[in-house]
Amino acid sequence: MKKTITCWALLFMAPLLLAQESPFYKNYSWEKIPKFSVQVPDSTSILGLKDKIITEFLYEGDNFLEYFLEHKALWLNSDDRIEEYNKIYLPYSNTSELLISKARVIKPNGQIMELDDSKILTAEDEETQSVYKFFAFEGIEKGSIIEYYYLIKRVPEYSGRRLVFQTYYDKQDVSFDLYSPSNLIFQFKSYNNLPEMVRDTLTENKLHWKMHADKLSGLEKEELSPYNASRAFVVYKLDQNLANNTRDITSYGKVSQNLYNYYYTKIDKKVQKKLNKFLAEAGVKADMEQNKLLRTLESYIKTNVFINESNSMGNELESVLDQKVASSKGLMSLYISLFNTLDIKHEMILTSDRKDLKFDKEFEAHNFLNEFLFYFPKTGKYMAPTDSDSRYGFPPAFLTDTYGLHIKEVAVGDFKSATGKIEYINPVPAEETVDRMIIDVNFNHDDLTKNTVKLDHSMSGYYALYIQPYIPLISEENRDKLLDEFAKRLDENADIKSKKMLNDDPALFGVKPLQFKIDFESEAFVEKAGNRYLFKVGNLIGKQIQMYQENERKLPLENEYTRIYNRTININIPKGYRVANADDINIDHSLLQDGKKVLLFKSSYEMNGSQLTITADEFYKINKISQEFYDDYRSVINGAADFNKVTLVLEPES
Structure with missing residues (x-):
């Protein structure tokens, strides 16, 4: 060779x-x-x-x-x-x-x-x-x-x-x-x-x-x-x-300057005209609010520009604009040129997947520089330009909650250059990834083993990421199946009476939650036992995982993203009956750090006349759990599984 x-x-x-x-x-x-x-x-x-x-x-x-x-x-x-x-x-x-x-x-x-x-x-x-x-x-x-x-x-x-x-x-x-x-x-x-x-x-x-x-x-x-x-x-x-006195050969300072010189090049008038045309086709206007602008621009690029690493011309910006085909390098050039055209301040980030290789802020080596992100100081949000499955504000979650090399443009007079600085990539707050269920339950007057259920299920953030941006690509038949699935998760034999999807516009991802409203009848939740009825209320939140650990935990635990679950169940208790064991609903597990609850499962109830209202809230506001707190994490996860097993006893009022 x-x-x-x-x-x-x-x-x-x-x-x-x-x-x-x-x-x-x-x-x-x-x-x-x-x-x-x-x-x-x-x-x-x-x-x-x-x-x-x-x-x-x-x-x-x-x-x-x-x-x-x-x-x-x-x-x-x-x-x-x-x-x-x-x-x-x-x-x-x-x-x-x-x-x-x-x-x-x-x-x-x-x-x-x-x-x-x-x-x-x-x-x-x-x-x-x-x-x-x-x-x-x-x-x-x-x-x-x-x-x-x-x-x-x-x-x-x-x-x-x-x-x-x-x-x-x-x-x-x-x-x-x-x-x-x-x-x-x-x-x-x-x-x-x-x-x-x-x-x-x-x-x-x-x-x-x-x-x-x-x-x-x-x-x-x-x-x-x-x-x-x-x-x-x-x-x-x-x-x-030592022979030519070259030092810091793999330094991040050199990486930052080399990438800046490669991507931040002067655009000639011909290419600039094509960039302006591209923005017009995308429906982007310079006076848009920045969050909306970035969502609109990214959505257009990720649905209209095809990634092909084998295309040698995919590195050239003009070719990318003409053919709508790009390599990863060409795609980076496209984004950066468009940001500069729109005068959007941004930082290029290089980092690594924390579940595979944790970015070391002390040891500069190129093997930690595996994935690109953009950071926008004005909004505090991130974008993953070469990941077609992610969207602005919700980059691949394993690329967050870790360190990365931020490359920032600096200007002294007319001279522009770049500086590199290692900074933390903040995870998306749990409040932006919420799974919310509001469930109204009534009993059939003639047969208490039958229920009518109104399900209002909404999801935002990472929970909506793999559905909401792609709604136009889903056929009507598959949209129907998707809606049915949310009821079937609670009862596979549910008799669905009505269903609709709200906020199903891709432009609303990150703005409004994707929402499903489904009315169905079910015989899955109640069993007759003599003169009493056993109401499997825990099944209304869907099947929950349970964690077992036979051996002592050796490794830390890391979740992909922080998240919140809010569940409200409103139950109209049949006339002439009472709940004999309502206190079984009360479950409370949490983990405190620095005086704040960072993990929680808590379910409780209120009785107002014949209406029983149950709330079951759950959240994970940190991703990383050391072995020391593994049992606390497991108790929170298992709290949801324990609620899943709750069966209320409805007995005749004395």
């Missing part, structure tokens, strides 16, 4: 030929007779006996390259694990070359079966046409060890890379080594209790950093946990080139 070095890459190369030892892989191999030790309970199904990664950056003539080696050994002790690992996939792309690939099976009796080249197979994905290679192991039996390593040569990745070492099973002998020319200084940071990288001062003619852990405990997934973000991993980046 031969790659031409770009001028940008030359900034990080030595202007001199530096003395350097031969690449590490020249002397690398596995032990001819392996000496693995397995001492685990009989119930153990898998154990990592070796997990080693080595990467080396070096110069070869005019090329700057990376050699990456991964060496693993796994003890497999169940049919499920054997099936899971009988194929091992190898990295393979048009920017890399697979140089070495070796694999073998070590049976419980010590017999070693090395795979020949015929067991390294190539396949193609029919949908994506991407090609991949894999080891096809044979002869694995319970108690066998599979061992393999491979080496690839590739275009270097050095601006910020994460290597994850922890998975669901225990590991032994975990290590990572990084070698570089003596002029290239790397920085490292370990996360989630992985040992820190240390410099090996004995290596000559090149730099060497290493990490080793004798043991690394497995980490099981837990419900609603940020599992990937919680696993042990290391992030590394190239920081300095």
Whole structure:
């Protein structure tokens, strides 16, 4: 493989030929007779006996390259694990070359079966046409060890890379080594209790950093946990080139300036005229109130501009305006050019999905800069320009409640530039995502096991996000089914008498809640028991989840977004009857932080003559719950499930 070095890459190369030892892989191999030790309970199904990664950056003539080696050994002790690992996939792309690939099976009796080249197979994905290679192991039996390593040569990745070492099973002998020319200084940071990288001062003619852990405990997934973000991993980046005195190579200051120079370019008159035409087609006017303007503009773009990453012309602004087809870069250029045309002050944000990788405000590395957002200081709201499923004010929720790099334009006279600053991306307040139910219930005078129910169900924010903006795309038949579904959630055999949808205009998303009004008759809520009637009032709010936890919680819990549920149930008690157990309605669970309730489920009632009014309020005003407060969270969640089980006893008045 031969790659031409770009001028940008030359900034990080030595202007001199530096003395350097031969690449590490020249002397690398596995032990001819392996000496693995397995001492685990009989119930153990898998154990990592070796997990080693080595990467080396070096110069070869005019090329700057990376050699990456991964060496693993796994003890497999169940049919499920054997099936899971009988194929091992190898990295393979048009920017890399697979140089070495070796694999073998070590049976419980010590017999070693090395795979020949015929067991390294190539396949193609029919949908994506991407090609991949894999080891096809044979002869694995319970108690066998599979061992393999491979080496690839590739275009270097050095601006910020994460290597994850922890998975669901225990590991032994975990290590990572990084070698570089003596002029290239790397920085490292370990996360989630992985040992820190240390410099090996004995290596000559090149730099060497290493990490080793004798043991690394497995980490099981837990419900609603940020599992990937919680696993042990290391992030590394190239920081300095001593040969040409280049420092802070991966700094966010340089990222901010580079992105500003790329996206905030001067628009010529021809393209500006097309931008003005685009705004007219979108129905956008400069004197609109900013919230309405941004909703209108975003809705038009996301319903009229098609994203196609493979379209090379999709990066060019004029092409995007002409063809209504854009890559992510082209889409960013379109938004920014339109904002500037309308003189809308905004900030570009780069961040990462907090459930997968938490943005580290202390360690600057490009692997944290995965997703784009815009922030509008005037309104305090965010927009996700390249996410077609989100809408202004409600960006992908896992990109909020975390840190991000805010890139702001600064001007000194006629000179304009950009500055980057790490700031917190606030979550959307719970008060903007509300699920509200008002339910009126009457009993049939002739047969008290029958009810008429009037359901008024409204939803806003994230609850409405996947319906309200897309109403025009839903056929009449499917709209009917959607309305029916809200009644069927309470009683799958509901006899629906009338139904209507309100605020079903996409322009009202974020302005007014989407509302469903449904009248139906039901025989699902009441059972006769002698001279009493059992009224399953809890079923009127729909089925609620219940959380169980047999083992001690190890990971924090993170919700996607904060939210509120308000439920009011008005019940006209039949004449001649009373509620014998109304106090069963009273449920109260909450969590206080800094003197404020941040989690709550509370149900209560009032009796006014023959009308029983029940309120069941529930809210989650924080997303992140540490293990310490997990039981409090679970009690709130289960409070709704407990209400679900409430059955009122209607007995004759004495």
